[in-house]
Amino acid sequence: MTNKQQAALEQASAGPGLFFGMELLGWYRSVKRDLPWRENRDPYRVWVSEIMLQQTRVDTVIPYYKRFMDKFPTIRHLAEAPEEEVLKCWEGLGYYSRARNLQAGAQQVVSEYGGSVPDDKTAVAALKGVGPYTAGAIMSIAFNRPEPAVDGNVMRVLSRYFCLEDDIAKPSVRTGIERIAAALIPEGAAGDFNQGIMELGALICTPKSPGCLICPVMAECAGRLAGRELELPVKTKAKPPRPELRLAALVEGAGPHAGAILVRQRPESGLLARMWELPHVLAPGGGSAGPVAAGSAAAAGPVRGRRRSTAALDAPAAAGEAAASPGANREARMALMGRALAEEARLLIRPRRWWRDAEHVFSHIRWDLQVYLADFGFVLKDAASAGGTQAGAYTGLAAEQPAAYMAGSGETAEAAQRETAASYDHAGLPLASAALVDRLPEGYRWIRQDDMKEMAFPNVFLRLLNDYWEQRESGCLPDEAEAE
DNA sequence: AAACCGTGGCA
DNA sequence: TTGCCAAGGTT
Numbered sequence: 001m002t003n004k005q006q007a008a009l010e011q012a013s014a015g016p017g018l019f020f021g022m023e024l025l026g027w028y029r030s031v032k033r034d035l036p037w038r039e040n041r042d043p044y045r046v047w048v049s050e051i052m053l054q055q056t057r058v059d060t061v062i063p064y065y066k067r068f069m070d071k072f073p074t075i076r077h078l079a080e081a082p083e084e085e086v087l088k089c090w091e092g093l094g095y096y097s098r099a100r101n102l103q104a105g106a107q108q109v110v111s112e113y114g115g116s117v118p119d120d121k122t123a124v125a126a127l128k129g130v131g132p133y134t135a136g137a138i139m140s141i142a143f144n145r146p147e148p149a150v151d152g153n154v155m156r157v158l159s160r161y162f163c164l165e166d167d168i169a170k171p172s173v174r175t176g177i178e179r180i181a182a183a184l185i186p187e188g189a190a191g192d193f194n195q196g197i198m199e200l201g202a203l204i205c206t207p208k209s210p211g212c213l214i215c216p217v218m219a220e221c222a223g224r225l226a227g228r229e230l231e232l233p234v235k236t237k238a239k240p241p242r243p244e245l246r247l248a249a250l251v252e253g254a255g256p257h258a259g260a261i262l263v264r265q266r267p268e269s270g271l272l273a274r275m276w277e278l279p280h281v282l283a284p285g286g287g288s289a290g291p292v293a294a295g296s297a298a299a300a301g302p303v304r305g306r307r308r309s310t311a312a313l314d315a316p317a318a319a320g321e322a323a324a325s326p327g328a329n330r331e332a333r334m335a336l337m338g339r340a341l342a343e344e345a346r347l348l349i350r351p352r353r354w355w356r357d358a359e360h361v362f363s364h365i366r367w368d369l370q371v372y373l374a375d376f377g378f379v380l381k382d383a384a385s386a387g388g389t390q391a392g393a394y395t396g397l398a399a400e401q402p403a404a405y406m407a408g409s410g411e412t413a414e415a416a417q418r419e420t421a422a423s424y425d426h427a428g429l430p431l432a433s434a435a436l437v438d439r440l441p442e443g444y445r446w447i448r449q450d451d452m453k454e455m456a457f458p459n460v461f462l463r464l465l466n467d468y469w470e471q472r473e474s475g476c477l478p479d480e481a482e483a484e
Numbered sequence: 485a486a487a488c489c490g491t492g493g494c495a
Numbered sequence: 496t497t498g499c500c501a502a503g504g505t506t
Contacts (some may be wrong), residue, residue, distance in 0.1 A: 053502035060492065061502090094490025097505080131504045151502050171485075199504055205498070208495075239487090271489070362490055459491070463496085 005176040007118055008162035012183035016220050020161065021186040021193060027216035028196030031203075033058075036065050041191070043076050043117035043142035043472030050137045051102050051129060055095060058202070064093050075115050079106040079483035087274060087456040096273060096456075101129025119143045132178070140190040148181035149194040153201025160205060160223035169236045241336060241366040248280035248371045253446050260446035262376065263455075263470070264345075271362070276455045278368065278464065279347065279444070283333065330354045332370050343361050345441040348377035355477075356467075360460035371464060373477075379440060389423035 001009065011017060032038070039048030049069060050052045052061045068089050073076040076084070083103065083130035090099035106128040109117055117138070118124065136149035148154075155168040162180065166173045185193050204211045205408050211222050223229045251262035263276050334351035341347045347417065351374045360367040440446070448454070457465065471477050 050502065053505055055490080055501055057492075057501055092491075094492090095503085097489065098503090101504080116489095122504080129504065133503060137502075149502080152500080153502065195502090235500095240498090362488090364488060470492085 001176045001179070002164075002166055004162070004164050005166065005180065008158070008164060008180050009183055012180050017118060017184050017391055019184075019220050020217050020349075021184050021189075023216040024196045024200060025189055025192055028192055028199055032195070032199060036069075041139060041142050044394065045069065046138055046142040047105075047117060047130075047134075048102065050134045050141075051098050052093065054098060054134070056093065059071065060093070064090070074166065075106045075109050075117070077172065078103055079110045083274075084454070084456065088454065091456040092459050096130055096275065104128040117142065119145075119179075121145065121147060132174070136178075137194060140185075140194045141286045142191075143190070144191045146185045146190045148178045148185070149198075150178045150181050151198060152179055153198045153205075155199045155203045156207065156233050157197055160210070160229050160432035161217060161221050163222035163226055163228065163232065165232070165234050168233045169238075171195070179353075236275070239364075241361060241364050243366045243368055243372070245283040245285075245368050246280045247283055247333050247463075248369050249337060249349055249351065250278060250355060250371055250373045250464070252375045253376055257376070257446045260448050261465070262440075262444060263447050263461075264441075264444045271365075272458050274456075276372070276457050277461045278343055279345065281337055281344065288374050323479070329371075330370075330454060332482055333370060337372060338374075344381065345444070347373040347441055347444070348380060350377055356464075358460055367460070367462075369460065425448060 006473075012020075035049075037045050037047070044316075049061070049065055052065055059341070066419040071085070071089055073079060081103070083100070086099050086103050087096060090096055093099075107237070108127055109115060113123070121135060121139050124130060124138050125132070130138070133149055133151050136147040139147040140149055154166075155174065156178055158164065158180055159166070159168060164177075168174070168177075181197070184197075200215070204215050210229050210368050212221070212229060215221065215224075218224055218415070221229070223232050242283040253260040253262065262279060264279050265270050266275050266277060267273055312455045330353075334354075338349055338351050341349060353373055355371045355373045358367075358371060360369065449465075452462075452465065468477075
């Protein structure tokens with residue numbers, strides 16, 4: 001502990017600490033909000049709420065919490081549910097590993113503790129997705145055990161109250177503040193105290209404009225008395241997310257798949273694990289590295305005559321991209337996307353035209369998405385069954401065959417099993433025929449609007465897809481409007 | 485320690 | 496409009 005933390009700990013155990021605890025308890029019990037997870041102290045309900053509230057605002061959580069408890073009213077319901085249903089229930093809430101960990105934790109409780117959350121800090125802390133804060137919150141709120149629950153609110157409140165200048169962004173600082181918080185807990189009132197100090201941070205001792213004049217502990221707040229409440233807490237700024245330019249394909253089906261579009265499921269781990277999305281590829285050079293695939297752009301030939309009516313629509317989404325960047329980039333990127341999807345998924349499509357841009361910001365990455373409408377071509381046999389025809393397949397820029405693009409239709413794909421080599425023109429379109437299969441690549445499927453009710457999508461794709469269905473239904477898609 | 489993991493509200 | 500940040504955990 002730092003010297004200041006040490007001094008604060010001594011105060012917390014003495015007069016100022018007693019003052020803080022008593023004033024806070026009185027205040028909390030008189031003003032506490034009526035929240036759905038405060039109906040009772042059922043450990044399962046407390047647990048679910050604490051997981052949902054991680055890095056997430058109360059107002060955002062409330063509807064999710066109600067839906068979740070409605071669908072999974074007991075630990076056993078959650079433990080036995082299909083994982084997709086849990087994920088779908090979490091759709092839009094973010095940090096989706098929380099959902100998987102919560103269900104794994106529920107299964108742990110069923111198998112190890114007969115379905116009841118144990119009144120034991122070590123056991124609770126060992127549950128998946130339960131860290132120091134959440135363990136303390138569950139133990140204090142559900143079981144009234146005198147454990148600290150130190151989150152961002154508590155660190156802010158105590159930094160100000162004791163005028164601590166430690167950088168709360170450092171993991172080591174939280175440990176010191178935990179000791180102080182533990183010393184402040186009034187006898188027999190751990191649950192209300194911990195909820196009260198968080199409530200104070202959320203309603204009064206807010207980050208930007210704290211309401212010191214109505215704060216129940218203002219009289220003894222060292223930060224306020226020093227006039228430094230706005231400088232505290234000290235917290236180093238997070239690194240800005242790195243930009244990534246991503247090219248997404250909105251592939252419209254034909255033939256038996258007319259009216260459907262192509263989506264794929266993400267891998268089991270990592271970013272947005274197991275969620276569904278539009279197929280997309282990372283543009284080389286990332287989002288800030290200037291011209292993307294300049295060589296391809298040069299080879300792309302003249303742009304088509306059809307242009308958007310508003311210049312702003314073509315504004316570069318990627319940071320650092322020259323503002324004067326011409327619309328030819330769209331053509332180059334369509335070609336790039338077509339080739340990359342062929343390489344990565346052996347999925348052959350014909351990108352038709354730019355539809356719209358979208359942005360999706362994660363904590364550490366910013367996706368600048370360019371979405372292109374595309375027709376389905378066909379699916380190449382995988383490398384194994386294609387028997388080595390792959391090698392030359394994607395280097396066919398100087399193709400010897402005449403262009404014979406196979407128009408996208410379900411029948412084409414289902415004709416299947418043609419044993420011919422494939423090559424591609426400079427726009428990324430397949431030339432001649434290829435070795436075909438009649439099934440989609442692993443993880444891909446055609447969906448209609450109705451299918452989305454059972455599939456979890458990240459918000460950015462949810463918005464894109466909903467807008468797409470809506471626009472198509474009302475005949476407002478660009479191509480349809482201009483095709484007349 | 486530092487990077488990885490979402491999303492929305494607000495000034 | 497952009498930046499900040501919220502009831503954090505895991506690796």
